[in-house]
Amino acid sequence: MSSEEKIQETPGAKEQIAADPEKLAVPEVLSILPLQGFVFFPGMGFPLQVSHKGSKNLIDDALVKDRLVAMVAHRPMKGKQMDVVPADHLFTIGTMGYIHKIMKDKEGVYQVLVSAVRKIRVLEITQNTPYHVGRVESISMETEESQELEAMVLNLRTQFKKMAELLQLPDELTLTIMSLQNPFHIAYLAGSQLNLSLEEEQKFLEYEKATDLLKKVTLEVTKKLETLEVSQEIQKNIKEDIDKKQREFFLRQQLKAIRKELGEGDENVDLDDLRKKMKKAVLPKEAKATVEKEMGRLARIPSSSPEYTVSRTFIEWILDLPWKISTKDSLNLVKARQILDHDHYGLEKIKKRILEFLAVRTLKADLHGPILCFVGPPGVGKTSLGQSIARTMNKNFVRISLGGVRDEAEIRGHRRTYIGSLPGRIIQSLKKAGSNNPLFMLDEIDKLGNDFRGDPSSALLEVLDPEQNFTFADHYLEIPFDLSKVMFITTANYIENIPGPLRDRMEIIELSSYTEDEKVMIAKRHLINKQLEAHALTAQKVTFRDAAIRAVIRSYTREAGVRNLERNLGGICRGIAMDIVSGKFKSHVVTEKSVHKFLGPIDFYPEAAARNWGPGLATGLAWTPVGGVLLFIEAAKMKGKGSLTLTGTLGDVMKESATAALTYIRSHAKMLKIDDKQFAQEDIHVHVPAGGTPKDGPSAGVAMVVALTSLLSGKSVRKDIAMTGEITLRGDVLPVGGVKEKVLAAVRADIKEVFLPSRNEKDVLDIPASVKKGVSFHFVQEISEVLDKVFVKAD
Ligand SMILES: Nc1ncnc2c1ncn2[C@@H]1O[C@H](COP(=O)(O)OP(=O)(O)OP(=O)(O)O)[C@@H](O)[C@H]1O
Ligand SMILES: [Mg+2]
Numbered sequence: 005m006s007s008e009e010k011i012q013e014t015p016g017a018k019e020q021i022a023a024d025p026e027k028l029a030v031p032e033v034l035s036i037l038p039l040q041g042f043v044f045f046p047g048m049g050f051p052l053q054v055s056h057k058g059s060k061n062l063i064d065d066a067l068v069k070d071r072l073v074a075m076v077a078h079r080p081m082k083g084k085q086m087d088v089v090p091a092d093h094l095f096t097i098g099t100m101g102y103i104h105k106i107m108k109d110k111e112g113v114y115q116v117l118v119s120a121v122r123k124i125r126v127l128e129i130t131q132n133t134p135y136h137v138g139r140v141e142s143i144s145m146e147t148e149e150s151q152e153l154e155a156m157v158l159n160l161r162t163q164f165k166k167m168a169e170l171l172q173l174p175d176e177l178t179l180t181i182m183s184l185q186n187p188f189h190i191a192y193l194a195g196s197q198l199n200l201s202l203e204e205e206q207k208f209l210e211y212e213k214a215t216d217l218l219k220k221v222t223l224e225v226t227k228k229l230e231t232l233e234v235s236q237e238i239q240k241n242i243k244e245d246i247d248k249k250q251r252e253f254f255l256r257q258q259l260k261a262i263r264k265e266l267g268e269g270d271e272n273v274d275l276d277d278l279r280k281k282m283k284k285a286v287l288p289k290e291a292k293a294t295v296e297k298e299m300g301r302l303a304r305i306p307s308s309s310p311e312y313t314v315s316r317t318f319i320e321w322i323l324d325l326p327w328k329i330s331t332k333d334s335l336n337l338v339k340a341r342q343i344l345d346h347d348h349y350g351l352e353k354i355k356k357r358i359l360e361f362l363a364v365r366t367l368k369a370d371l372h373g374p375i376l377c378f379v380g381p382p383g384v385g386k387t388s389l390g391q392s393i394a395r396t397m398n399k400n401f402v403r404i405s406l407g408g409v410r411d412e413a414e415i416r417g418h419r420r421t422y423i424g425s426l427p428g429r430i431i432q433s434l435k436k437a438g439s440n441n442p443l444f445m446l447d448e449i450d451k452l453g454n455d456f457r458g459d460p461s462s463a464l465l466e467v468l469d470p471e472q473n474f475t476f477a478d479h480y481l482e483i484p485f486d487l488s489k490v491m492f493i494t495t496a497n498y499i500e501n502i503p504g505p506l507r508d509r510m511e512i513i514e515l516s517s518y519t520e521d522e523k524v525m526i527a528k529r530h531l532i533n534k535q536l537e538a539h540a541l542t543a544q545k546v547t548f549r550d551a552a553i554r555a556v557i558r559s560y561t562r563e564a565g566v567r568n569l570e571r572n573l574g575g576i577c578r579g580i581a582m583d584i585v586s587g588k589f590k591s592h593v594v595t596e597k598s599v600h601k602f603l604g605p606i607d608f609y610p611e612a613a614a615r616n617w618g619p620g621l622a623t624g625l626a627w628t629p630v631g632g633v634l635l636f637i638e639a640a641k642m643k644g645k646g647s648l649t650l651t652g653t654l655g656d657v658m659k660e661s662a663t664a665a666l667t668y669i670r671s672h673a674k675m676l677k678i679d680d681k682q683f684a685q686e687d688i689h690v691h692v693p694a695g696g697t698p699k700d701g702p703s704a705g706v707a708m709v710v711a712l713t714s715l716l717s718g719k720s721v722r723k724d725i726a727m728t729g730e731i732t733l734r735g736d737v738l739p740v741g742g743v744k745e746k747v748l749a750a751v752r753a754d755i756k757e758v759f760l761p762s763r764n765e766k767d768v769l770d771i772p773a774s775v776k777k778g779v780s781f782h783f784v785q786e787i788s789e790v791l792d793k794v795f796v797k798a799d
Contacts, residue, residue: 383565
């Protein structure tokens with residue numbers, strides 16, 4: 005026997021169901037098939053599994069009769085495994101089903117294909133065994149057409165469609181809902197898809213009015229839809245999150261593989277190193293807390309992220325700073341003097357001032373004394389004096405060049421929010437110094453910029469101010485660093501350019517240009533030895549004659565300091581080293597002649613001698629930040645109407661000075677024996693050569709008068725004299741600044757007589773006699789005293 009037994013259908017009934025299930029008459033009595041846990045809604049059809057013996061009997065009996073059964077759900081029977089469902093557990097409303105066919109499987113379970121055709125009410129149970137039988141009546145599912153009902157149906161259909169899409173229900177279901185006509189059927193089909201409890205489903209069945217049923221079902225569908233939408237949103241978010249995580253994980257794995265392939269270390273080793281370093285570092289509380297916090301953060305950042313590097317660099321900066329590392333200061337004044345003398349020739353006054361300064365500092369260790377500032381032309385030893393001071397005090401030395409620093413952030417650092425930000429120069433230099441009490445040389449403090457990018461001088465002020473600098477806060481570090489133990493020395497070429505508030509805090513020590521004799525001594529004592537050593541030569545092999553050194557100074561340098569001298573001496577040493585190596589000679593005495601051989605064509609000739617001399621030319625003296633210089637004033641005349649042209653990049657003050665000079669001459673023409681017709685018939689041009697360099701100041705007044713007088717009177721000015729002084733329209737000569745530098749420039753240029761304002765006499769007294777040797781000075785009150793002496797005597 006086959007496992008399935010087919011039972012033939014009642015002919016006719018099927019057709020009738022298909023045509024109109026409503027028409028199938030409900031008999032008065034029906035056997036009742038209890039449904040466990042679900043409701044069979046009218047209009048539906050599906051196979052039921054029937055395994056209960058009584059129910060199987062029921063099916064068998066129904067099949068031989070009209071194939072109709074009452075299908076009624078029953079309430080759960082708590083715990084009890086009863087053979088027959090007690091009658092009081094059965095609901096009263098159910099459906100009448102028509103059995104299409106049954107199949108029996110091996111275990112004897114019936115698969116019964118049923119359609120629910122009518123809604124019924126059980127009026128009375130008349131029999132309980134072997135199955136329930138009861139009296140029943142039909143419940144109408146007819147509706148009256150109304151707009152309300154239509155609207156409700158439409159609403160349910162749209163809501164259901166949305167829900168079906170979200171739940172991915174089969175399309176046929178939606179199509180069915182769309183095509184069904186009876187509102188009850190629509191509502192039942194929709195309601196059956198909601199997975200509601202038995203009680204709730206039973207309630208659907210019990211609604212008598214279609215509108216009530218539709219309302220309830222629509223409400224449930226809408227609720228479900230909302231839940232679905234929210235959970236879908238959540239799902240989407242979770243999925244996105246997971247997708248991203250997966251992607252990241254995937255990429256990181258790839259990265260790891262690539263790293264491994266490249267043989268690069270992995271991050272744990274890196275972190276371990278950092279932790280070891282942190283253990284070793286001696287940090288103040290605040291720094292320690294910051295590092296620990298940052299380490300915690302770092303451990304959580306993947307090493308491939310740019311954040312990792314930023315965070316790591318920050319930690320390293322903190323760990324590398326000498327928070328608690330100091331060198332032991334020592335100062336023995338005798339030894340200090342020795343060191344200063346050993347490193348520098350001359351500079352007597354300056355060395356004395358330095359020693360005084362150091363002595364006071366040691367007496368009062370906590371002294372917030374002024375900061376030393378060396379001011380003077382280039383190459384006179386400002387930086388190297390700073391180095392010597394560091395040596396005398398046994399301090400670490402760091403030079404910070406401030407030239408061109410325009411941005412406050414260069415001093416104080418950038419906030420860490422900027423990519424690639426770093427601490428400012430102060431903190432960088434501390435790291436370089438490796439101790440918290442080094443000597444900082446702030447070079448070129450006069451060349452600090454100041455513009456829209458912020459004012460670095462105010463940041464510097466904080467650095468230098470003992471009242472504030474013990475909590476110096478760099479923008480990058482954010483933790484304060486105590487700078488109070490740092491010793492600061494500053495340098496500048498031009499005192500006027502140091503920002504006022506900074507200058508107030510400093511003790512200015514002025515260094516002036518060296519005279520030729522001093523330069524010779526510096527060369528003999530220091531520079532030559534340094535250069536010999538640098539070129540692996542010895543004093544036994546090479547000796548310099550004094551005349552040779554002088555030749556280098558005169559013909560190859562024109563400077564206040566000794567930097568170019570040192571460079572040229574180096575050039576000579578290089579030449580000698582070459583010749584020794586190539587076997588030309590074993591030792592060498594450098595003479596004037598060999599200087600020219602090694603250094604080639606002469607760079608500088610005596611300035612005045614080099615000029616094509618004649619009427620209209622006079623030698624003035626000027627002060628510049630790089631030392632004194634000769635300033636030649638040229639005047640020329642040509643046919644015209646008496647106009648005055650001025651050229652040579654002159655500043656306003658110097659232009660006025662030229663005009664004043666001309667006015668003086670015109671108003672004193674008779675006394676000066678000048679033909680005053682010239683003023684109406686000639687144009688005058690005054691030029692100050694070296695047109696590229698801007699010149700200003702009133703001190704060329706005297707030289708202007710002399711040049712113009714020479715031009716207009718046709719008498720030449722003597723070549724070997726120079727002059728400086730401001731003039732008034734009445735011919736008074738007023739004092740000027742920079743006398744020492746000017747005199748030194750005159751001496752360098754072989755000038756024999758210098759005319760100065762009488763009120764500058766005291767400045768000349770300060771110049772050492774050795775420097776002034778060979779020069780005579782004229783101190784004048786009026787320009788006429790100059791004009792009496794400067795012209796070449798007609799013989
Ligand atoms: N009196 C001196 N004795 C020995 N060497 C000197 C003396 N003066 C300067 N020097 C040497 O001259 C060179 C230049 O000096 P340094 O660099 O200190 O000049 P500076 O005044 O700092 O110039 P700048 O203003 O250009 O910075 C150094 O090698 C220095 O040792
Ligand atoms: Mg310097």
